[in-house]
Amino acid sequence: MLNVVGNLPMTVDWTDTATAIAARIADCATAHDADDSFVAEGFDALEEAGFFAALVPAELGGGGASVGEICDAIRIIGASCGSTALAAAMHSHIVAVAAWRWQHMGAPTDGLMKRIVAEKLKLVSSGGSDWLKSAGTMEKVEGGYRLTARKAFASGSPTGDLLMTSAVYDDPEEGPTVLHFAAPLKGEGVSIASTWQTMGMRGTGSDDVVFDGVFIPDAGIAGKRPQGEWHMLFHIVSMIAFALIYAAYVGVAEGARTRALELARKRPADPMLAQLAGEMENALLTARLAHRRMVEIAETGTPGPETTSEAMQLRTLVGRNAIDTVAKAMEVAGGAAFYRKVGLERAFRDIQAARFHPMQEKPQLDFTGRVALGWDING
Structure with a gap:
């Protein structure tokens, strides 16, 4: 049993x-x-x-x-x-x-x-659209706050129950303060705007969630922090979250590689084709190794600026090499890759989304450089 x-x-x-x-x-x-x-x-x-x-x-x-x-x-x-x-x-x-x-x-x-x-x-995140600055406003009322916001990139919103999100309260004493809370995805004042018509990852349901004066009780506030500044919560998120998110992109790259090889094996032997396949294999191995280290950090790391820096470096490496893998898969497959029915065209579009999660490459380079130089990470 x-x-x-x-x-x-x-x-x-x-x-x-x-x-x-x-x-x-x-x-x-x-x-x-x-x-x-x-x-x-x-x-x-x-x-x-x-x-x-x-x-x-x-x-x-x-x-x-x-x-x-x-x-x-x-x-x-x-x-x-x-x-x-x-x-x-x-x-x-x-x-x-x-x-x-x-x-x-x-x-x-x-x-x-x-x-x-x-x-x-089922939980939905607005972190990709909020990050350190957050968005939306919280108005203090008796017993809580009124939330007015439009949250983009809310993947899973068609079936989600709670949006784990944040918004800005203009505290009269402490200034702009980001409040973190769970907001209902169903009920009065909540609507889903069907905005998700995109290049790739079209099935994620990452529509905008609109809150029009939704009440969030005082007891529902899970945390608060100064707007725009690094907080320990974000070091924990950076340490753990991106290993899970970028696993999806490694998977897309692996699927593209498998399909490309299936098609290429039907073609005559060609040294140029072998070299293209080798370039694809190198890119995928780099993505896999970097992602393996992301998982190690997520499971055994200690949150802080140094860990965040490494996790974000790895996020850049995984994303860049996953994108390169799929691009090479298109070349390995040849002209057949251009047909939608083959599936590589969808993988090529889907993998492009790896560019856009925080921290994108240029902000990551700035953050990593600041950590290496011993500078203030808040700029």
């Missing part, structure tokens, strides 16, 4: 589970890419497998999976459907950060994680 924790098996082979899910949703990926629709089948399959509670510690009723296990699952799914992988990673990184804070800092994030298990919550 299988022992269970909550409603989840105590141990799940996420490699096998992800492989089965990837095969199940492969045919749907093309359709969602064609009409900009959300990858509902992928999320349904993940929910059936207990994925959304997988990173919740077993003591709190979750799956107790490691960051590395879930990165592998996201990577495998990404080879089949980049949108499912990326949207799933956005939920996963929030849970991973909450688990780390509870385990290592005694932070009161256990209530959220228990709710994820009991209520089967």
